[in-house]
Amino acid sequence: QYVLSVLQFTYPTLFQGWQTLVGGLLLHISWKLGWVEINLCSRSEILSWLPASVLFVGIIYAGSRALSRLPIPVFLTVHNAAEVITCGFQKFVQKEQTSHLKVCSVLLLLAAAVCLPLCDTQFDPNGYLWALIHLICVGAYKVFHKLWKPGSLSDLDQQYINYVFSVVLLASASHPAGDLFSALDFPFLYFYRFHSSCCASGLLGFFLMLHTVKLKSSTTSGQYAAWSFLAKVITASLSPFFFVMTANVLTISCLVVGGVGEALLVYTERTGT
Known part of the structure; x- marks a missing residue:
């Protein structure tokens, strides 16, 4: 958030490419050192997971665009x-029973997300548009994960594929998107604050991913959801206290x-209800 909104480094193919490159390299090193198992x-399972990797790129790209304009x-x-x-996919497509609660x-x-742009005193149409695209990609990613038969690919295997695919796709897109040369005019390009923030974001992003995967594998789905909710509330x-946010009662x-x-x-x- 600091790099995106405060320093205003709004070149997502480069920033997210850096994030996924650091994550992929650290995951690969951890694998080779025997710290994680991948x-x-x-090859067929890898290829079958690639549609999810495309959605993953959409998630991080659109999320980066949205976070550069919207408060956390x-x-x-x-x-x-x-x-x-x-939930709509489970109820209307898979015809699963869904509790009233x-x-x-x-x-x-849904009501909170729909009403929020109408009440937001810092309304940014582009920010909300990218947030909507991010939302759609996240939902589609979860639906794909429910439909896809994981076989022998673990969560870390899937994340490794996501990282590799993202680095290749974002690096290829950086020049056509105009980010590659536009970033040369970034005013903080040679400042230590920018370099240290990028390094910290890459490292923290990797450790957050690793902790999330381990937490997910060592707890029930309900416990994992509770920890995830607590983390979001704290964040x-x-x-x-760290980033500018103007809010009214409706927001x-x-x-x-x-x-x-x-x-x-x-x-x-x-509770399983």
């Missing part, structure tokens, strides 16, 4: 509405409604 023996609490509220896509929680998430609560109300919706969703996940 198994990529089947606003972005997270829109991001959480991706659950509407997965879960439907209510999803409707609260959203602390971000106004805060939308954020609270979104938080209540996700809390109900966590409750349904933990």
